Amino acid sequence: MDNKLRRSADGIDKGYVVGVDLGGTNLRLALADGHGEVLARWSTRTVGIKAPDEIVKLISAGVDGLAAQTGLGRHDLLAVGVGAPGVTNAETGVVIATSYLMGWRDVPLRALLESALGLPVSVDNDVNVAALGESRTGLARDIRDFVFLAIGSGVGAGIVLNGRIFQGAGWTAGEIGYMLLPGLPEEAIERGRPGALEGFVGGEGIRARWKSLWDETKTTLPMDITATEIFDHASAGETLADAVLYDSARTLAYAIYNMALILNCPLFVLGGGVGMHPALCARTRKILEARGTRAVPKLVISALGEEAQLIGAIRLAMDTAIAHGAVRL
């Protein structure tokens, strides 16, 4: 089967869009032209800000800030696309649940923003939005089936099947943090707590594992270092760090292997601050290839990097503009 899509549309004929990357720490906006070219950026901190109407005010301020920077008015804007940090009904734009940081439950973010901005808005889960970015402008461009793995403090997957984000019946497809794998504890985990897989593959889990294994007779490194620092030291040959990297890579390789079997998916794109570490990718690839009697998926590090979500949000806005009558180029 040909796993390439026909070339995606390159943009819209006129007008501008805004992409919004909403996180528990930062809010980032970008204004782009009809080709998705970024013309201006705006950002602010969101630490401690939980109320949906406060977030809506910040986004409105950001849209006005972008308009001011570019000399555009709101009437030049066609649509807004938002990546939200939680389970999201992409049809209605309701954020069903976010992590404890924001604590949202059933927040009608699309309706709130459309009312505040007077513009068409689309909202989807941030990992899905990043996957959209990868499928339109990244290394997965025009690839029909692939998985984007966002590995930061936790782990999530954005699944693209037949060229479209696959959302699942309850909008939680790709919530792989709870996947059961050899070497992971089998106990059921309370809702809202990180899954066992995240204990080995997520940044917070890796940091905690390092702490639990740390012993001054085993390493000269400090007890409190980050996942990426651990991977740096592993690359430099530090024994304990290398053991932690190996466990992370093995667990990640097994998760990818299972997804590749079920979905028969030929490409996995690694994103997020932890996921993009070259040592993790190289080691994971080696473990996957050692299973090589069956088709092993290709593993690449995202070329969009920290921009994947913002770029995806711009693409979501472009799709929304087209759905509202803008002409596809």
Added chain:
Amino acid sequence: MDNKLRRSADGIDKGYVVGVDLGGTNLRLALADGHGEVLARWSTRTVGIKAPDEIVKLISAGVDGLAAQTGLGRHDLLAVGVGAPGVTNAETGVVIATSYLMGWRDVPLRALLESALGLPVSVDNDVNVAALGESRTGLARDIRDFVFLAIGSGVGAGIVLNGRIFQGAGWTAGEIGYMLLPGLPEEAIERGRPGALEGFVGGEGIRARWKSLWDETKTTLPMDITATEIFDHASAGETLADAVLYDSARTLAYAIYNMALILNCPLFVLGGGVGMHPALCARTRKILEARGTRAVPKLVISALGEEAQLIGAIRLAMDTAIAHGAVRL
């Protein structure tokens, strides 16, 4: 999200179709009217018959036999749908690979049959065809996302997403026999050999496990019994049989749990001679429900049973007839 589809079309306006269930042991055909109602059946043994042209001759003889039974001619037939026991390119109708029993590699079954029968033919993998049957007339009728699990001597999954069979980039989506799970050996397995999961969940594997655990001090049952016999004895309280059932159910529950996480899929339909055993379903459901802090999928035994593939093949033929100009009711 509403996980129901709008009601499927109920059939085609006139004419008849033939469904073909091709296996390594039996070849079964059925002739149905435009509503999918079976009017006649024909079957023969295929043990030892490997050559594609011999299979094509048998299918042709079956079609003629069905026509004779019903007093119809070939001109009354609109299309033929075939479920083939191997990886199949459903677009071209080429059977890419079957198990060692038939040993097929890249057999253009659709082209061979169209040439022999002078009728439009579609060919797909037998588990996918059974899933199609379940989605049109079984317990998954009109359910948008579900997984059909065929558990006989081996294990395979037919995945229906957004109301359509999901095939995967290389036509092998749902080949879950190699899934990595807690309690299963991690070693890579040679291509063509059964996966570790099948050692616990497939009929042959369960039988072999019973033999390896059997000891006359532990059980009064014979050493050589089938998987369903083991499950019968487990239901009756036999200790060793119950231990074997538990291991099968646990492995199956974990496989379903992982698929449900990745696909966010709310329904799993158990089919196949081993998969339809009520004790396996009940125990698997119990293990799944014990993980109950997250959404647990519904688990049901196929109502179509051994007919799933043949009924699916009839539905595939009806779709093919519509694609070739028959009018949908």
